[in-house]
Amino acid sequence: MAGIGFRLQKLLKRQTYLTFLQAYFYAALISSGPLVLSIASLSALGLAVAAFHSPAMTLFFSSVTFIYSTSMILTGAVQLVLVRCAADADYAGHRELLWPLLSRFMAVVVPIQVVFAGWFFFFCTDATAVFKVSCVFLSVQVGMMWLLSGLLTAMKSYNRVVGAFAVGYGASALLGWLFFRFFGPDWLMAGFATGHFLLVIILLGCIRRETPDAGNGGAASTFASAMSSYRTMALCGLAYNIGIWADKFLFWWFGEGRVQVSGLLYAMPLHDQAVYLGFLSIIPGMAIFLLKFETEFSSHYALFFQDVIGKAPLEKLEERRVGMVDSLHKEAFQLVKYQGSFTLLLLVLADRIMPSLGLGALQTGVFQVVLLGSFLLLLFLTFLTVLFYLDERRSALLCCIVFAGTNIGVTGASIYFGEQWYGVGYVAAAMAGLAFSSRLAEKHLEDLMFVTFCRQPMFPESAAESAGRKT
């Protein structure tokens, strides 16, 4: 996480207009990480597909959405751990370990994706064999894509990630269209999945090029040991992704106005589009978040640790700590100011935008609620990031669990109480996550000195001593 901020700062230091824009561009893409990227492309895809109004298109779109969302939940846990292990290995100067590390993770993720998607599409949906096989294929590619893009992010190859996604998505769209034209609607998914396959190959190539063959000792962690040493992190990834998707799934399965697309595959086409559009509003805020907040906060964070290691007296360290707190407050306020005004603007304009996209009053309401939720989510992510910086993984997990739990609970209630409450779950979840994360981040920052020194084990290799600590 820290690496991204530092890299962005380096870009900003070049201070030419072009690189400044470039930095914003990266920020917008990386901020979301794969999340915004995927939802952005899903939204774009959804809007494009909506133009056709054909059952085949609806099946295609809901299948893609299902694959993306379930694979995010399934690999969310794994991806965060891989990124963390990769960052550790990179920091320790053992880049050659990334490849074995990745292989071990892929050996677990690929079978999971195959089994899950195979089960779902073959037993729970009703489609042609070509379509089902293509879905399983896509599912494997998407699972790999999360791992690889996460890893490349950890390796700070931001431009490669962006390039690969541009080429990969371009190819997916083109191949999807070509397959559709020449082989028929059943083959649309096959073309789309082939494009993703290309994306995965490119990402693999990028990683291969950046990892030396052999290094000077050191062994990659096994999947099991990595997961167990970062199990809090893994649970965090799981809970966070469940939190992001919980309301969507609940609506698909239980919401009024849901449409059975095929077997267990459901959708709420109009509602979904409103949600995706609302979610896209997060992008400018994310850009500010990464570019300003991450670089500002991370430089204060770096100063603090430089001074700790650089033998500064306590008074100086205390100054640095206060600097971190101030920077957090200042940047959070900036976010509220800019993203807040942007959200406000969209709220006001919603009545005009939505109808022009063919969405009704109910969807406009959903869109507005999601706008508010996304604004809160952004602030939640801000404080969650601070918790990750401070390595307070338990607190981060707590926040993610609160986020997911609230979304499930309140969304469930909203379905019970009727359509006019739809979207409240997402807002409530983001609000609860924000409340917890801000409270905890402030508390841990207040306590930073104690944690930095006193929580350190006297003998770092002693597992027993750190067992009482955090995992």
Next chain:
Amino acid sequence: MKTPDVGLLLEGTFPYVRGGVSGWVHRLIGMHPHLKFSIFYLGSDRSAATARLYEIPENVVEFRQAFLFERPGKDELRPALLDAGTASGLAEGLESVYFASDDASRLDAALQFSDWLRTRGKDIRFGNLLHERGCWDVLRRVYERWFPTVSFIDFFWTCRIIHSPLWRMLRALPEVPPATVYHAISTGYAGAIGALASRRSGVPYILSEHGIYTKERMIEITQADWIHEPKGHGILAGPTRLALKNIWINMFSFLGKMTYEAANPIISLYSGNARVQEGFGAPAERIEIIPNGILPARFDAARKKRAVFAGQSHGDCRIGFIGRIVPIKDVKTLIRAARLVVDVLPDVRISLHGPTNEDREYFEECLEMIGELGLGESVSFHGTGRIEEILVGLDLLVLTSISEALPLVILEAFACGIPAVATDVGACRELLNGRTPEDKALGRGGVLTGISSPSETAGALVRLAKDPQLRKKMGGAGFARVLRFYNEKHVMSRYGSLYKSLQEKGSSPWPA
């Protein structure tokens, strides 16, 4: 089992380390076969204590040990869950020690704290000291009060590292075997745990110091670079380094005070050391002097053989130096003095006996100096040999050391009736001139000279070399002194009677 008579508290010496003090402890036990001893040994870590270099005498009925610098066990490192009262008790205990207004109240606070810890048994672990918030607050206040400009990370780690052996020491207290008298052979950790053990069971406590532990640690710390320095972060800046070293020095000095406060009597080898002990806080009225001794009977044969030659000639006196050829012995001053002696008495021969390989460079320089001064005929090196045999061939002993404790070689020369010319360092003055009035009445066993003064040494040597009668007289006085005051049998038996009288009195100087 009957409670052992004497509980010895040993740190880094007998039976695992060879040396003067270890041999002395071995003989102390051996010369009191009727007393039962228990031993509590404090070492740094187990790896340095694998082989016992001395056999444990049969009258040692109990032997226990603890290793202070060993890494604490897993359980000890994991903080225990403390109730609010215990947690604040721990912090308050530390606070009372560190923020005591003077040494007396600090000592008081430390004793109360150790009592309190004892009542809490294993409830409190070292992990609590490391990770408890209350302890952190105390540490922070100590820093802000006394070290506000010092590198915090180094201060923090120094505190952690310094507390680890102290905690082990407190933890080891219940392990100290019971005894009717405790006897520590140094201050430091062993001295402090002895103080606590004697207080715990209300029994008398004796301290014997050969070297001055606190002073030795001070020198060691001042010269050392073993104060914690995180790897790869450059060297410590001046003030930080000094401050951290002072933390260590103050800690050892406090352990010393704790020992001095508890022990009665405090035994010194000679009055010079006694004054150093006073300087480190030992109450003057409790200090007694019991020197080291030798067994004169061992030199009877050599003395009789010498008597055949002694006192025949005037100018061909055989002068000898016995000791390691190292700078602290200042052999170069002796060589310069030799030049002056030979100028007056060309037939005088000066032989140097002792290992030359300890400081090869210094030895080479000495050889070179002998060549330059044209002393090739008169001054010679002879390496090591049996002390009795060396002494048979000497008429006069010379020492030019710039520092000594109680040089046994003077006693050994005296045992052969050989007088000595020695610099006025360590116990030399009382060995040569006598300490008590009774001792002084025996006469002088030689001549004292100033350090680094070739002319003074030469003057004394010439005077004695020219005068066989004076040599005989002084040698006789020395011999009488050894028999009377430095016979190891008598010296050691003073411990025996000390033990006995304290057992009868049977009370600790400290109210428990």
